[in-house]
Amino acid sequence: xxxxxxxxxxxxxxxxxxxxxxxxxxxxxxxxxxxxxxxxxxxxxxxxxxxxxxxxxxxxxxxxxxxxxxxxxxxxxxxxxxxxxxxxxxxxxxxxxxxxxxxxxxxxxxxxxxxxxxxxxxxxxxxxxxxxxxxxxxxxxxxxxxxxxxxxxxxxxxxxxxxxxxxxxxxxxxxxxxxxxxxxxxxxxxxxxxxxxxxxxxxxxxxxxxxxxxxxxxxxxxxxxxxxxxxxxxxxxxxxxxxxxxxxxxxxxxxxxxxxxxxxxxxxxxxxxxxxxxxxxxxxxxxxxxxxxxxxxxxxxxxxxxxxxxxxxxxxxxxxxxxxxxxxxxxxxxxxxxxxxxxxxxxxxxxxxxxxxxxxxxxxxxxxxxxxxxxxxxxxxxxxxxxxxxxxxxxxxxxxxxxxxxxxxxxxxxxxxxxxxxxxxxxxxxxxxxxxxxxxxxxxxxxxxxxxxxxxxxxxxxxxxxxxxxxxxxxxxxxxxxxx
Amino acid sequence: xxxxxxxxxxxxxxxxxxxxxxxxxxxxxxxxxxxxxxxxxxxxxxxxxxxxxxxxxxxxxxxxxxxxxxxxxxxxxxxxxxxxxxxxxxxxxxxxxxxxxxxxxxxxxxxxxxxxxxxxxxxxxxxxxxxxxxxxxxxxxxxxxxxxxxxxxxxxxxxxxxxxxxxxxxxxxxxxxxxxxxxxxxxxxxxxxxxxxxxxxxxxxxxxxxxxxxxxxxxxxxxxxxxxxxxxxxxxxxxxxxxxxxxxxxxxxxxxxxxxxxxxxxxxxxxxxxxxxxxxxxxxxxxxxxxxxxxxxxxxxxxxxxxxxxxxxxxxxxxxxxxxxxxxxxxxx
Numbered sequence: 001x002x003x004x005x006x007x008x009x010x011x012x013x014x015x016x017x018x019x020x021x022x023x024x025x026x027x028x029x030x031x032x033x034x035x036x037x038x039x040x041x042x043x044x045x046x047x048x049x050x051x052x053x054x055x056x057x058x059x060x061x062x063x064x065x066x067x068x069x070x071x072x073x074x075x076x077x078x079x080x081x082x083x084x085x086x087x088x089x090x091x092x093x094x095x096x097x098x099x100x101x102x103x104x105x106x107x108x109x110x111x112x113x114x115x116x117x118x119x120x121x122x123x124x125x126x127x128x129x130x131x132x133x134x135x136x137x138x139x140x141x142x143x144x145x146x147x148x149x150x151x152x153x154x155x156x157x158x159x160x161x162x163x164x165x166x167x168x169x170x171x172x173x174x175x176x177x178x179x180x181x182x183x184x185x186x187x188x189x190x191x192x193x194x195x196x197x198x199x200x201x202x203x204x205x206x207x208x209x210x211x212x213x214x215x216x217x218x219x220x221x222x223x224x225x226x227x228x229x230x231x232x233x234x235x236x237x238x239x240x241x242x243x244x245x246x247x248x249x250x251x252x253x254x255x256x257x258x259x260x261x262x263x264x265x266x267x268x269x270x271x272x273x274x275x276x277x278x279x280x281x282x283x284x285x286x287x288x289x290x291x292x293x294x295x296x297x298x299x300x301x302x303x304x305x306x307x308x309x310x311x312x313x314x315x316x317x318x319x320x321x322x323x324x325x326x327x328x329x330x331x332x333x334x335x336x337x338x339x340x341x342x343x344x345x346x347x348x349x350x351x352x353x354x355x356x357x358x359x360x361x362x363x364x365x366x367x368x369x370x371x372x373x374x375x376x377x378x379x380x381x382x383x384x385x386x387x388x389x390x391x392x393x394x395x396x397x398x399x400x401x402x403x404x405x406x407x408x409x410x411x412x413x414x415x416x417x418x419x420x421x422x423x424x425x426x427x428x429x430x431x432x433x434x435x436x437x438x439x440x441x442x443x444x445x446x447x448x449x450x451x452x453x454x455x456x457x458x459x460x461x462x463x464x465x466x467x468x469x470x471x472x473x474x475x476x477x478x479x480x481x482x483x484x
Numbered sequence: 485x486x487x488x489x490x491x492x493x494x495x496x497x498x499x500x501x502x503x504x505x506x507x508x509x510x511x512x513x514x515x516x517x518x519x520x521x522x523x524x525x526x527x528x529x530x531x532x533x534x535x536x537x538x539x540x541x542x543x544x545x546x547x548x549x550x551x552x553x554x555x556x557x558x559x560x561x562x563x564x565x566x567x568x569x570x571x572x573x574x575x576x577x578x579x580x581x582x583x584x585x586x587x588x589x590x591x592x593x594x595x596x597x598x599x600x601x602x603x604x605x606x607x608x609x610x611x612x613x614x615x616x617x618x619x620x621x622x623x624x625x626x627x628x629x630x631x632x633x634x635x636x637x638x639x640x641x642x643x644x645x646x647x648x649x650x651x652x653x654x655x656x657x658x659x660x661x662x663x664x665x666x667x668x669x670x671x672x673x674x675x676x677x678x679x680x681x682x683x684x685x686x687x688x689x690x691x692x693x694x695x696x697x698x699x700x701x702x703x704x705x706x707x708x709x710x711x712x713x714x715x716x717x718x719x720x721x722x723x724x725x726x727x728x729x730x731x732x733x734x735x736x737x738x739x740x741x742x743x744x745x746x747x748x749x750x751x752x753x754x755x756x757x758x759x760x761x762x763x764x765x766x767x768x769x770x771x772x773x774x775x776x777x778x779x780x781x782x783x784x785x786x787x788x789x790x791x792x793x794x795x796x797x798x799x800x801x802x803x804x805x806x807x808x809x810x811x812x813x814x815x816x817x
Contacts (some may be wrong), residue, residue: 111770118551118776139775142552246749295641298752303641434773438552441775449754456753470573 035100046080048100050087056096059376061383064127065105066113071324074396075131075181075366076103082386089382099379101129121145126371128380131181134169134365135249138436141172146369147377150176155378156385161406169365172436173267178367179384182393182402185320185427186250186361187346188212188222194314197234198225205345212347213426215358219282219350222315226291229314239307240291242316246299247448249434250317253362254279255447256432257352262443263435264481269443271472273465274484276450278354280461283454297452305330311343320424324401337420346423348430363431365405390415397421403428442475538789544782551776565783574755582760585673585744586737593677594733595726598684603714605685606692617689623679632746635675639747668748668757676743680736684729691722727803734799735792741765760788 035050035058052058065076079101087098104127108116114136120126126145140146153159153176162180170178195205211217226240244250252262260275286292296304305322307313309330327337335342348359368387370380387393390408394415397404403425409415416422434440449471450464459467472480520527545565547558569575601620605613623631638647695718703713719726741762744750750758750766768781800806 114551114771115769115776118554122554135773139552139773144555295752298641299749300640438550438775441771441773442777444773445771452751453754456756458754458756467573474568474572 035098046077048080048083050083050098050100052098053096056098059097059099059379061099061101061129061374061376061380062127063101063103063129063131064117065103065131066107066110067105067131068107068321068325068400069105071328072107072321072396072400072402073105074392074399076105078387078392078396079103079129079368079383081392082383082389085386086379086382089386097379099376099383101383118143118145121371121373124373126373128371128374128376129384130369130371131366132369134178134367135434135436135440137170137172137177137367137369138440139438140369141175141177141436142438145372146177147372147374148175148177149179149370149381152377152381153179156381158385158388161390161408162388163405163407166363166365166405169363169433169436170367178369179381179388180405181366181368182396182400183363183365183405183428184402185363185424185431186253186317186349187320187424187427188315188349189308189318189344189346190315191311191313191343192345193311193343194229194234195225198229198232208345209347212350213359213430215351217350218353218357220353222350223282223286223289223291226286226314227289230290235312235314237290238293238296239313240289240315241286242292242296242304242307242313244317245297245301245304247445249362249364250319251279251448251451252434252444253349253360253432254282254352256362257349257356257358257360258282258354259352259356262440263437267437268479268481269435269437269439269476270481270483271443271447271468272484273469273482276447276468276484277461277465278352280450280454280459280464282352283451284461287455287457292455294456297455317349319401320403320420321401323420323424324399341419346427348427359430361427361431362433363403363428364434366402394418439476439479443472443480446471446475538786541782541786541789544779545786547779549779549782551771551778554778565780566787568780569783569787574758577755578758578760578763581755581758582738584669585676585757585759586734589673589676589680589737590730590733592673594680594684594737595730597677597681598729599688599726601681601685602688602692603718606689613689617682617685620682620685624682628679628742629746631679632675632743635671636747639671668752672744672747672757675747676737676740679743680733684733687725687729688722691725692718695721724808727799727805727808731796731799731803731805735796738792738795739788760784764788 033052033054035052036047050058063076063079067073067075080103083099083101090097090099110133114132117126117130117132118140121143130146137146141148159179166180166183167176170176170180190208192205195208196202208217222241226235229235230237230240255262255272255275258275258278260270260272260279262270264270287294305326308316308318309326323337323340327340331339348361351357351359368384370377370384374380388406390404390406390412391414393404393406394409394412396402397409397415398418398421401420403421404410404415434444437443446468450459450461450468453459453467454461454464469482472482546560546562548561548564549558553559572578601617605616607613608616626634637645639645641648699717699721700713703717708716739761741759741764744757744759744762745765748757750756750762764781764784766781767777767784769776771777
């Protein structure tokens, strides 16, 4: 019996020793583990190799991007490309952590995308990084669902390269909550071929961008030209001038152009009735002249793109990123960008003679923001910093028609070689921003009601102002100041 | 006490006299327990998916919860949201739109077209009738987003919309944008109606098929016209399904918004096709610049739920639904 017990003890000890020896052997032989991350996005597969030290930790960051495939895929893919650099930095710093990024990238409606992040944040399921329009900072920073990055940004030298004036769009109450991802210009586009058909001389057409920028060619002139084009049969009735077909940042630029301001010194939102009425009167005038369809604000992007891309509309307000969309998605058969340069010109929004009388445009940059729920804020910023390089940002800018956000891109050849970006960038001289305020959402929706109501014929410009004032009072109470 | 004979019971029933109280306490308890046992799962579902959310909505409607403050503790603001709702400049228009949408769709399609389809498809050879009903059910079998996208492709402006491409100038529409742009209500009601009619059609068909054939044969032998047969025999005999569908579909239409959201988003113009449920959704979940007003959306929703409950009570009273669910007299003997 005792012998049997001894044998059992011996067997157990032998097995234990064998296991320990095996474990030690493994540790000696395997110092790192290579993890291959392969991510497929439409038209592209990005492969990233991550070597994790044996004692280290592989951290997976989830990044959520709203991007139109394939032209805006760089939004999230640049984060993936930044992973290698980020891990090199971690290794050099003696940090045993390694990072990989899992991306969720598609192109939902802006409102749905925003709601998704808010609801995910409320249940603790938010992605670590979200790429969203800067305008969301006002609400998200106020609710605390995105992290305050102000004190950390200085740790990443890459961020010093960001154009200083753009940081304003990342701020709420003097604190920074995002890192610029891209920026855009919103030009007035016009068809050169239709103007020529209308009888414009070539030098008149060629000089139009300069005349727009100098304020010489105004909204009134634009409407006159559009009306002439309709009367001459160059375009169909209702196809002389189009804004975007639904609510968006562009309409605020009109208000600025009409002399309106939106923030007072205390940071409260302002509704300038006089400026708003100028805007509503312009819309009313356009409808009366028959240069825009009364149903144009029907939210139908398909028919809008079709109208502007194929030369059915004389003037329209769009975005610089749409240049790439038209070239890539609509006009490939006709010659793509070459066709566009031949037939389409652009400049800032014209000056409104009755308003501030200066041309305008508006920039609504996209930003990387970090969820305040993330456990790896430093790693998230590290990856973002490695995606914020002139090489990666330029590739995204050129592909998607967005403007660069880095000072070093000004003399970076691949960027300066992009003709459209070079030509559209000066429009930023006239740019404006939307205010970062948790109350701006209600403000802009009320202001837009006036535009939609006047265009559809439901309201006169005067009634529109009254309706909007009522709506703002109901929605924002003392948080909106009515002036004018 | 001796049990009354079957003859006695029949005699009492014949003169309408009440029977003796025969149910013992034990039987009543058993009967009640088994009734609640059967009802239990359904009641649990109703509690989890209707009553509990309703209570949450009610509580939420007294707060100022929004995207901008949802990490803070709930701030109770009393009836401010209700005051804001009833003084909203567009409240009257949204209310009018909702009444118009619900009752036009209900009368023309969910009841009217459904009844016509049921009458027609039960009056033709059985297999043919079955085939046509199946065709009308196809939208129900299609995911609603796909269904709406198909309608959008019909009604969009030229050149995307098939209708506007083929008939750009019909009915005086300009710009080749008849449906979505020119007559959005027509489009919204047609889209909802075609899918809504199929539900009533199935219920009415089943009711019509269950009418004893000898009644119809006797009427024909007596020389009754088709219209007389429908008016005096078929319609009275399917009274309860008609009233049930009227009630059910009113409440269903009152809370439906997804088709309008996908078709017109409440536009074009100024709340042209905006209905109450859509406003509640937009307030709570849709905000271009990122500040969803969850509490205010909940206020719109809880008022809608209250209206729906009141309407249901009115329907129950008006249509005397208690007669439908009362025990047959023979059970009381």
